[in-house]
Amino acid sequence: MGIPERKEREKERRRQEIIDAAEKVFFRQGFDRASMDQVAEEAELSKGTLYLYFKSKEDLHWAIAERGMQILKESIRQSVVGTKTGAEKLMAIGLCFIGFSEKYRDYFLSLLFFEGKNLKKLNLSRDQIYEAFHGDSPIMILQQTIEEGMSDGSIRTGLPAASLTHTLWAQTLGVLQVIQNKKEVFDLFGIDRKSLILSHIEILKNGLIQ
Amino acid sequence: MGIPERKEREKERRRQEIIDAAEKVFFRQGFDRASMDQVAEEAELSKGTLYLYFKSKEDLHWAIAERGMQILKESIRQSVVGTKTGAEKLMAIGLCFIGFSEKYRDYFLSLLFFEGKNLKKLNLSRDQIYEAFHGDSPIMILQQTIEEGMSDGSIRTGLPAASLTHTLWAQTLGVLQVIQNKKEVFDLFGIDRKSLILSHIEILKNGLIQ
């Protein structure tokens, strides 16, 4: 009885097609300017159909951000091969994250979008929250790395690993966010964006690593 | 001939009254949910009048954020009295900023709102950009402090003061943003929000200050 399975696959495929279309429209126009009618046209579906697969425009945007998360996670996984200490791993992850923000700028902006939203106002499903903050999410990989570094002595102890993890993540996100959003200011001030990243790394190095 | 002057004052007062009304509505409902009709009703004016004083809803929101900036600036100014070294000043400013984010939560959220927006898409006037990033803005006070600390030897040199300033600002903002937006996650993980700030300070201390 393969028909239910085929239906299931087709449903999932349609879902992905809608996300594909939404990506094109959202990435081209920005989330605010883009309309669901445009997404529907790009997907060659009626608007009503979109709402059979996603409960809101924001929910559809979240699906895009989840793709970004997947890419980031995979990149991080690959970035740590060949590193030895936790500190080395940490540096690799950081550089990987920075690279991601440049190479996959659009996905990164989607992540930033949700980072700037109050979680409570987002009313996500349990699954969605779990997916984003537990298990094998980038932030959890980071925490494991920090714990590893504390064990092998390459990372300063004395602070709870969990707190340190979220702080580190937040700091880095803050720097990357500013770089994305305030380009014009830096051009005006004659500040090289690379030097912001350099400063960031320098601060972390001497602050985190013994 | 005092009439033009009086008119000017009344115009400015009306402007402030509109901002007052907008604050009430925006702070109560959040910027997205609040409508210009509600602001008009709160101000006891017609909606059309609002648009004689502000060119868009966002522009009105910006005016609120500017009030926040003023408060922050004044707080910072007061926080550094009695400090000696640049490093001490820096710590005072940081704690002041954190205090501001708690005491004036609504204003702080307005600042965050614009921090999360792309500057290019904001089409602000030259005056508005100048006001926010030049002169005696918080960020410039920070930069002067860092330069002072580099001179008196209390802050590590080797990085351009301007880059360091913006990096520091961005990191701190990132941490405060996450604390505001992801409360539920931290409750879930059993992470105290204070400990994030502690981690942040600890990282900066050992990374910035000799």
Added chain:
DNA sequence: ATCATAAAATGACTGCCGGTCATTTCATGA
């Protein structure tokens, strides 16, 4: 007082958009 003029204020109106739902189309198995 009266009137002309310009500034200030009004609110009905427009266009757009997220989201809904009664109706239609389609695939499947009997």
Added chain:
DNA sequence: TCATGAAATGACCGGCAGTCATTTTATGAT
């Protein structure tokens, strides 16, 4: 060929940012 439920449709709704022709008000001149 037909009955059934799933999938898709698109006309429609309510709400909102922003506009503009019209009205109201303040002022200075006559």
